[in-house]
Amino acid sequence: MVDAYEEPGTPPTRGGWWYLWWVVARQRGRPWAAGGLGTAWMVLLGAQPYLTQRAVDEGLVPGRLGVLAGWSAAMFLVGALTAWLGMLRHRTMTRLRMDANLRTSKLVVDHAVRLGAALSRRAEAGEVVTVGVGDVSAVSASLTMVGPGIASVVFYGVIAGLLVTVSGALALVVLLGLPAIALVTGPLTRRLQGAESEYRERQGVLTARIGDLAGGLRVLDGLGGKDLIADAFRADSRRLREQGYRVGAVASWVQALAVGLPTLFLAVVTWLAARMAAQGALSVGQLVAVYGYVAVLVGPVGFFVEMAYQLNRGVVAARRVVRLLRLEPEPDDGTLAAPERPAELCDPASGTRVAPGRLTALAAARPAEAAAVIDRLGRYGPTDATWGDVRVDAVPLADVRHRVLVADNEADLFAGPLREVVAARHPAGDDAVRRAVFAAAAEDVVRGLPDGLDTAVSAQGRSLSGGQRQRLRLARALLADPEVLLAVEPTSALDAHTEATVARRLRAARDGRTTLVTSTSPLVLDHADTVLFLADGKVAAAGPHRRLLAEEPAYRALVSRDAGADGAAS
Numbered sequence: 001m002v003d004a005y006e007e008p009g010t011p012p013t014r015g016g017w018w019y020l021w022w023v024v025a026r027q028r029g030r031p032w033a034a035g036g037l038g039t040a041w042m043v044l045l046g047a048q049p050y051l052t053q054r055a056v057d058e059g060l061v062p063g064r065l066g067v068l069a070g071w072s073a074a075m076f077l078v079g080a081l082t083a084w085l086g087m088l089r090h091r092t093m094t095r096l097r098m099d100a101n102l103r104t105s106k107l108v109v110d111h112a113v114r115l116g117a118a119l120s121r122r123a124e125a126g127e128v129v130t131v132g133v134g135d136v137s138a139v140s141a142s143l144t145m146v147g148p149g150i151a152s153v154v155f156y157g158v159i160a161g162l163l164v165t166v167s168g169a170l171a172l173v174v175l176l177g178l179p180a181i182a183l184v185t186g187p188l189t190r191r192l193q194g195a196e197s198e199y200r201e202r203q204g205v206l207t208a209r210i211g212d213l214a215g216g217l218r219v220l221d222g223l224g225g226k227d228l229i230a231d232a233f234r235a236d237s238r239r240l241r242e243q244g245y246r247v248g249a250v251a252s253w254v255q256a257l258a259v260g261l262p263t264l265f266l267a268v269v270t271w272l273a274a275r276m277a278a279q280g281a282l283s284v285g286q287l288v289a290v291y292g293y294v295a296v297l298v299g300p301v302g303f304f305v306e307m308a309y310q311l312n313r314g315v316v317a318a319r320r321v322v323r324l325l326r327l328e329p330e331p332d333d334g335t336l337a338a339p340e341r342p343a344e345l346c347d348p349a350s351g352t353r354v355a356p357g358r359l360t361a362l363a364a365a366r367p368a369e370a371a372a373v374i375d376r377l378g379r380y381g382p383t384d385a386t387w388g389d390v391r392v393d394a395v396p397l398a399d400v401r402h403r404v405l406v407a408d409n410e411a412d413l414f415a416g417p418l419r420e421v422v423a424a425r426h427p428a429g430d431d432a433v434r435r436a437v438f439a440a441a442a443e444d445v446v447r448g449l450p451d452g453l454d455t456a457v458s459a460q461g462r463s464l465s466g467g468q469r470q471r472l473r474l475a476r477a478l479l480a481d482p483e484v485l486l487a488v489e490p491t492s493a494l495d496a497h498t499e500a501t502v503a504r505r506l507r508a509a510r511d512g513r514t515t516l517v518t519s520t521s522p523l524v525l526d527h528a529d530t531v532l533f534l535a536d537g538k539v540a541a542a543g544p545h546r547r548l549l550a551e552e553p554a555y556r557a558l559v560s561r562d563a564g565a566d567g568a569a570s
Contacts (some may be wrong), residue, residue: 010104015319016315017096038093038148043158055071097144101137145311349385470493491521
């Protein structure tokens with residue numbers, strides 16, 4: 001079974017069937033062991049009717065008790081061996097399915113990490129969740145066909161061969177039964193594949209909407225948009241439910257046929273054998289054996305139908321996994337060295353210039369325009385920004401990420417102790433963590449938690465308020481102490497008093513370090529060395545906050561509006 005730290009391999013991305021074959025082939029001898037054990041187990045199940053026939057014809061009918069006891073003992077030993085092989089078969093199949101599950105999960109997680117910031121632009125969050133949970137399970141469940149599937153095919157042939165020794169006509173009926181069942185169930189399984197694909201797509205859309213609702217419910221409620229979004233969610237949910245009914249309708253027919261057709265098959269063969277026994281063509285023992293053969297054969301025949309159902313679900317899921325694995329990360333063709341010393345960051349598209357070792361603020365009427373500047377400077381997407389004398393995209397991405405940190409005000413917070421949430425991947429002692437918490441004015445957050453820094457925080461910090469989460473994100477960024485910090489609206493969810501404290505402490509914590517913050521709050525702008533006023537995506541004015549207030553009417557209107565909102569909130 002794949003180890004948590006083992007390389008899962010490089011899967012083919014040509015299609016779902018190729019991926020399923022690769023998952024099986026990666027497990028080397030385990031599929032063969034599963035097939036061998038399953039075949040031996042089923043063959044021994046089929047041996048019981050043969051032993052019963054011998055016991056009846058040679059022991060019970062003639063009244064030879066010794067012979068009857070001998071065949072009975074053989075049946076007991078074969079039954080014990082069958083039970084032991086069944087246990088080994090089940091263990092092997094469980095390991096095979098778990099390997100497929102863990103291997104696929106590791107591939108999806110590793111690829112999501114490799115995509116990084118490109119993932120959210122290439123795939124919806126709901127689609128990733130659906131792939132990581134539902135599709136991974138469907139892929140592993142479809143591998144059930146490996147062991148029992150091989151065993152069923154072999155066993156079907158063995159039973160047909162045994163029936164030839166009893167009656168050629170009965171053997172022919174058995175051999176023709178499977179193609180007849182395939183003709184009945186084939187169209188249904190193909191229809192199921194199409195319905196299942198559409199259902200998975202709709203499920204991903206609805207999961208994404210649930211995530212959006214969970215993350216922005218308070219904002220929606222404040223803006224009065226909760227009812228509108230709720231109506232859209234109900235409509236999506238209703239469409240998913242209707243598609244689920246369509247999938248369920250087809251699946252119910254497939255599963256009903258998996259039970260009904262083998263039973264009908266058993267009835268037909270038994271009726272034919274009974275007529276032959278009544279005509280004297282079969283002995284009593286042979287009649288019992290035929291019934292036993294066909295009764296045991298009900299399982300494999302039913303499994304053929306179930307196998308088609310599981311394989312179709314598995315292929316649909318594997319195609320979605322492959323589609324995610326086909327996504328490519330942002331190209332990293334950088335080969336030039338980054339500036340050895342702190343250097344100016346420049347975004348030609350907007351005219352933004354961030355001086356090294358200074359605190360610069362970017363004020364824009366449209367927050368999206370300021371965020372786009374941050375993305376270009378931090379190389380989160382196509383960019384022609386420069387860092388000193390070199391283009392940012394000409395520097396290896398790892399070097400950019402090591403020295404330039406983009407702190408988004410909606411960045412993820414992972415579940416765990418508060419200490420680890422703030423420290424992230426940077427090992428830090430309590431003193432360093434507390435200094436970062438203080439700089440972000442979050443010491444009251446720590447004091448308000450039952451175990452302080454050791455308090456467990458839920459995923460995305462849902463147990464905290466919006467302002468508390470925002471300060472913890474800022475504390476995490478300050479603890480990382482990057483050479484260049486690009487912070488997007490780090491105080492937008494704070495009241496005026498807390499915002500003033502954060503602005504003052506942020507300047508002190510980043511003294512002598514290159515820092516760019518986007519904000520329209522005068523409490524933050526007043527602490528910046530330089531304010532860049534962005535209008536229609538371009539820098540329209542630059543200078544200290546107080547000078548821009550006096551000389552730029554548009555800037556004054558923007559900042560005054562924000563100040564009024566802060567005053568109303570406080």
